[in-house]
Amino acid sequence: HDLTVASWDYLQIGNWRLAHTCELCSYSHFSISSDTSMLTSQIFRNTGTLHPGPRSDYNGFDVGAYTGPTYSLSGDSVQFGNLAVQVRDWRIRQIDDTHLSVTHENGNVSRIYRSDGTLHGRVNSFSGYAAPLGEPKCAYLAESYLQIGDWRFSKYDATHLSVAHREGYTSAVYRTDGTVHTFKTRDFNGWTMPTEEALMGSADGCAPLDSPEPNVLQIGNHWKLAQMYDVNHFSFSARQQEGQQRNKAATAMIFRNTGSTHPGPRFDYNAWGEVPTYSVSPPRFGARTLEIDHWRIRQMDATHLSITHENGNVARIFRSDGTVHGNNPSFSGYATAALGDPTCAFLTKRFVQLGDWRLAEFDDQHLTVSHRDGKTSAIYSRSGNRSYGPRTDYNSWNFDSGDILQGSAEGCVSISSTSYFTSQSVTSTPEIVVKFSSDLAADIKGIEDLFKVYDGANAETELVITGASLKSGDPSTLQLALSSKPSSEVSYQVSTVGDVPTKDPLEIVPAGSVHDLTVASWDYLQIGNWRLAHTCELCSYSHFSISSDTSMLTSQIFRNTGTLHPGPRSDYNGFDVGAYTGPTYSLSGDSVQFGNLAVQVRDWRIRQIDDTHLSVTHENGNVSRIYRSDGTAHGKN
Numbered sequence: 001h002d003l004t005v006a007s008w009d010y011l012q013i014g015n016w017r018l019a020h021t022c023e024l025c026s027y028s029h030f031s032i033s034s035d036t037s038m039l040t041s042q043i044f045r046n047t048g049t050l051h052p053g054p055r056s057d058y059n060g061f062d063v064g065a066y067t068g069p070t071y072s073l074s075g076d077s078v079q080f081g082n083l084a085v086q087v088r089d090w091r092i093r094q095i096d097d098t099h100l101s102v103t104h105e106n107g108n109v110s111r112i113y114r115s116d117g118t119l120h121g122r123v124n125s126f127s128g129y130a131a132p133l134g135e136p137k138c139a140y141l142a143e144s145y146l147q148i149g150d151w152r153f154s155k156y157d158a159t160h161l162s163v164a165h166r167e168g169y170t171s172a173v174y175r176t177d178g179t180v181h182t183f184k185t186r187d188f189n190g191w192t193m194p195t196e197e198a199l200m201g202s203a204d205g206c207a208p209l210d211s212p213e214p215n216v217l218q219i220g221n222h223w224k225l226a227q228m229y230d231v232n233h234f235s236f237s238a239r240q241q242e243g244q245q246r247n248k249a250a251t252a253m254i255f256r257n258t259g260s261t262h263p264g265p266r267f268d269y270n271a272w273g274e275v276p277t278y279s280v281s282p283p284r285f286g287a288r289t290l291e292i293d294h295w296r297i298r299q300m301d302a303t304h305l306s307i308t309h310e311n312g313n314v315a316r317i318f319r320s321d322g323t324v325h326g327n328n329p330s331f332s333g334y335a336t337a338a339l340g341d342p343t344c345a346f347l348t349k350r351f352v353q354l355g356d357w358r359l360a361e362f363d364d365q366h367l368t369v370s371h372r373d374g375k376t377s378a379i380y381s382r383s384g385n386r387s388y389g390p391r392t393d394y395n396s397w398n399f400d401s402g403d404i405l406q407g408s409a410e411g412c413v414s415i416s417s418t419s420y421f422t423s424q425s426v427t428s429t430p431e432i433v434v435k436f437s438s439d440l441a442a443d444i445k446g447i448e449d450l451f452k453v454y455d456g457a458n459a460e461t462e463l464v465i466t467g468a469s470l471k472s473g474d475p476s477t478l479q480l481a482l483s484s485k486p487s488s489e490v491s492y493q494v495s496t497v498g499d500v501p502t503k504d505p506l507e508i509v510p511a512g513s514v515h516d517l518t519v520a521s522w523d524y525l526q527i528g529n530w531r532l533a534h535t536c537e538l539c540s541y542s543h544f545s546i547s548s549d550t551s552m553l554t555s556q557i558f559r560n561t562g563t564l565h566p567g568p569r570s571d572y573n574g575f576d577v578g579a580y581t582g583p584t585y586s587l588s589g590d591s592v593q594f595g596n597l598a599v600q601v602r603d604w605r606i607r608q609i610d611d612t613h614l615s616v617t618h619e620n621g622n623v624s625r626i627y628r629s630d631g632t633a634h635g636k637n
Helices: none
Strands: 010-013 016-021 029-034 040-045 050-055 078-081 084-087 090-094 099-104 109-114 139-141 145-148 151-155 160-165 170-175 200-202 216-219 223-227 233-238 251-256 261-266 284-286 289-292 295-299 304-309 314-319 345-347 351-354 357-361 366-371 376-381 386-391 406-408 415-421 431-436 451-455 458-463 465-471 474-482 492-496 514-516 518-522 524-527 530-535 543-548 554-559 564-569 592-595 598-601 604-608 613-618 623-628
Touching: 010 084, 010 145, 010 151, 016 084, 016 151, 040 109, 040 170, 078 139, 078 200, 084 139, 084 145, 090 145, 109 170, 216 289, 216 351, 216 357, 223 289, 233 376, 251 304, 251 314, 251 376, 284 345, 284 406, 289 351, 295 351, 314 376, 415 492, 415 514, 451 465, 451 474, 524 598, 530 598, 554 623
Parallel strands: 415 518
Antiparallel strands: 010 016, 016 029, 029 040, 040 050, 078 084, 084 090, 090 099, 099 109, 139 145, 139 200, 145 151, 151 160, 160 170, 216 223, 223 233, 233 251, 251 261, 284 289, 289 295, 295 304, 304 314, 345 351, 345 406, 351 357, 357 366, 366 376, 376 386, 415 431, 431 474, 451 458, 451 492, 465 474, 492 514, 524 530, 530 543, 543 554, 554 564, 592 598, 598 604, 604 613, 613 623
């Protein structure tokens, strides 16, 4: 006898088999079974009936059993066709955009799966044999799933096989304990799994969705921002913890188009365990903005970041002081309709940056929302919990950016001001102060060669730059030393002739940036070797001090809280120009103004109140010191 090649009548998906069973039975049977406990979850009979498990017969792995899997001598018992697969005399076929059926060749339909997650019984008008099998088209077996058009039979994990539609609903879940779970759910959906190579059949001809782009942006390895279920819901969701079975991926926050928020921990609206919505456009970056279909995350100004639905409702506002706020339509990310060109809005492997804000995978367990100035507004955990600021930990602004995956870092850093001092200069070398919106790189060797200072009316007339230094305690301020003092009769400009690096390699000030040179003035009054000065530009409070250059000591500090801080001390000294707490300056050129029995230095005023009293007052109304004509001094009043 010639030796004939035979083939088993089953399809294997991991630890599951879809098999024709029991060769000698009076009826034809097709079953779904697992080898984990050698149990069968579902039997389809050619009478159109269903016989659910758990049961130990008709198992596609029980080769030696009477009711075990069958084989065919033709060698082609499993055939793929047009949105269909045939196993012996059974056919699984996508009938239309909504229905998948399991049919015997006699025309009896044992099961109909519908895309809304419901299940239906014997309706023979949904027969998979109504048309020829056809050539293989979008019907194939991969390592982890069987795909038939818009449907997947998927080995979801070690315990579950699911039947799910690509638009989000799962119609049936079969378990290795032999049970069947036929509840409508978005869980256990095999379309959350990555697409795999076809082992049998063909992946060609799979029709794209009318809206083919998933409304999802992944941050790091464990977080997704996604529009879920419909256009009205947006979520921050985490990948489930390693080693967990079923779908235990937690959602930390859901934002609704009503402007409300719905915190976790919860397990719905999760882009790792459930299928997101789709649209014609993938997530897009604009001007300090991320847009995901009907939602925008946008930096509104230097202080606020908002999450907004396109109807104008603002579901969340993060503020640079670390606080979090609710629906306030005046902070709508759609107040300016245009998305704009990608400007300081980009994705890296660890974070999304939108202007001065980062949404970052801080570590394996946390997603954080933090501001460039140092405050963290929100922390979301993979457990589904969340906590809010203000706080200074979990801030991602010390992360290296790495490569940009989407968007652009252009426009993240700019020159805020360029200024020089025409009078009251305390240095023997004239200099220009260049203020940036971000800290510069620590190594500034040769940075002076990246700038040009010239007459705005005649670019050939330049001032020679002899050196550069960072202001002490303020790496965002560059001091350019000049060989000669700028003329008060000339309007100068400062331009970059090369890309100026910052502490973040992705963020540069590009060559060709041009700024008018502004006249600035120091915020102090000098009386011999004494100065009454506004000090410490970057401090949280406003300070006004009395100090001398004799020993570089400060005798008195007035604070805008109305408190006094006496010396001797060496900080907040009006002569210590290079110090972090040294004197400040104003770009308006009129920081010192005299008035009626008064002088004002920046936001402080010394005034004779009446014939008896003189006070030192901050503009907020707090009086730090009262001097009386009888020689006594008094405090805040």
